[in-house]
Amino acid sequence: MSIRDFALPELSMRFFPIWQRHWLVWKKVAAASIMGHLADPVIYMLGLGYGLGSLLPQMGGTSYMTFLAAGTVCYSTMNSASFEALYSGFSRMHEQRTWEAILNTPITLDDIVLSEILWAATKSLMSGIAVLVVIWLLGLSHSVMSLWMIPLALLVGLAFAGLGLIMTALAPSYDFFLYYFTLVITPMMMISGVFFPVNQLPESVQMVSNVLPLTHAIDLARPLMTGAVPPAALLHIAVLLAYTLFGFYVSLVLFRRRLSR
């Protein structure tokens, strides 16, 4: 490991042609991709929402369905960015050697990692918008404030793309990602307030929940859906940005080390 691996990222617009490449690939599978963005979250939201919702008339001051809708947008954007950064990112880095091809041009690894984060966040944005459209069509949110969910989807995507890329940089193979999903993503979904309020949890678990990015995303999303200004909004935004920068820098250092052979 050399000192150069720790240099701050050198950012430039050179990431854009790589983003364009991913976009061109995505366009070829757009229909399947949009269905993937929609099917899973909408099935959960409707299934749990109608099923449990009839037993639980109110939660957090709204209907259970509306409560669940805010959480669904956040976890589906989290999943989109995570899958893209882990599986697709690993494929481009390792299986298809796309990165290797790009590195032979005037583009650097810093540009590639930036493009991966931004592309994974783009996928989050698309999946967030897809779920929001369903929410609006079902009349689960009437507030103009819910439009703020769109930039929030992008921010959640950035944070989870950064974290996901750390895993990709460390992964020996695809199997490694099961650890991340089973030990990190799924438990996070349970204790970040997607399905029930965090204050239902034991206090020690609440303390863990308080530092998780998904919790901060949901703390922003839930008021926005009902038209309120989220309390401590700047703090939540700052936490998500901090996760983004942390993930970007740490993954970049790890990728530099991994690819310097």
Next chain:
Amino acid sequence: MTPIIQASNLQKSYSGQRVVDGLNLSIHKGECFGLLGPNGAGKTTTLRMLLGLISPDAGEISLLNLPVPQAAREARIRVGVVPQMDNLDPDFTVAENLLVYGRYFGLKDSEIEARIPSLLEFASLTNKRNAKVPTLSGGMKRRLTLARALVNDPDVLFLDEPTTGLDPQARHLIWQRLRELTQQGKTLLLTTHFMDEAERLCHRLAVLDNGKLISQGTPRELIEQNIEPQVVEVFGETAEAWANINAAHYSQRFELSGETVFCYLHDAQPLVAHLQTQNSLRYLHRPANLEDVFLKLTGREMRE
């Protein structure tokens, strides 16, 4: 005239093991320069250092008069690379691969689109323009990779084993194209395992072993400097027994490999006359070639 590619005293170790050890190279404009060496000799590591993808532990590199790795990014604007392993974009068509790759060099779509027909023609892929990459044969993929490496009209091309895994027809087509490129004044640096490839294509060669440059020159010079001009290969079940008694008498040097005895000599006539009297042995008399040089310099044992 300053060389297009110059490396002095390059060193690179991985976990304590020297992979490149004090390498000096200078390659001039319009030259086709070949790096030969067994697996693990340090060829690919050398290419990656010259491109600025990995940093040497010591030594200096200049590529197109720019210092590497410091200004490697700027240098790579004028370089094309054909990598050892296929890394075309499988989701794209032939033409899309060229378009997307051209963008990485900062070229405008209109500029790339204007170049695509001549690149496809050069690669004999004009009628495959809209074919998806997975439907192409190995030879077509290689030619597309070569066309892709030319999308920025580079001054220098790096080719890492450009014909490995291709059938003879596909290989000859690649050779023909590479000769055209040197005729256009481009500088080529290639690595190869194929001695006939090196002998036909390269103006100059360097033989690498264990990260060290062990011989350098034109193919003819390498043969003249390193080996006796004539070779007689003797084979048959009794070849080994025959060699133990007779080989040293007739040849300057001989080697036993399997059931074949390689006799290296200046004058083959006495040995050939002798062999004509030996009914149990067969033989082949030929001039020494680059493969003989390579095996002499790097040994016959397997490198894995």
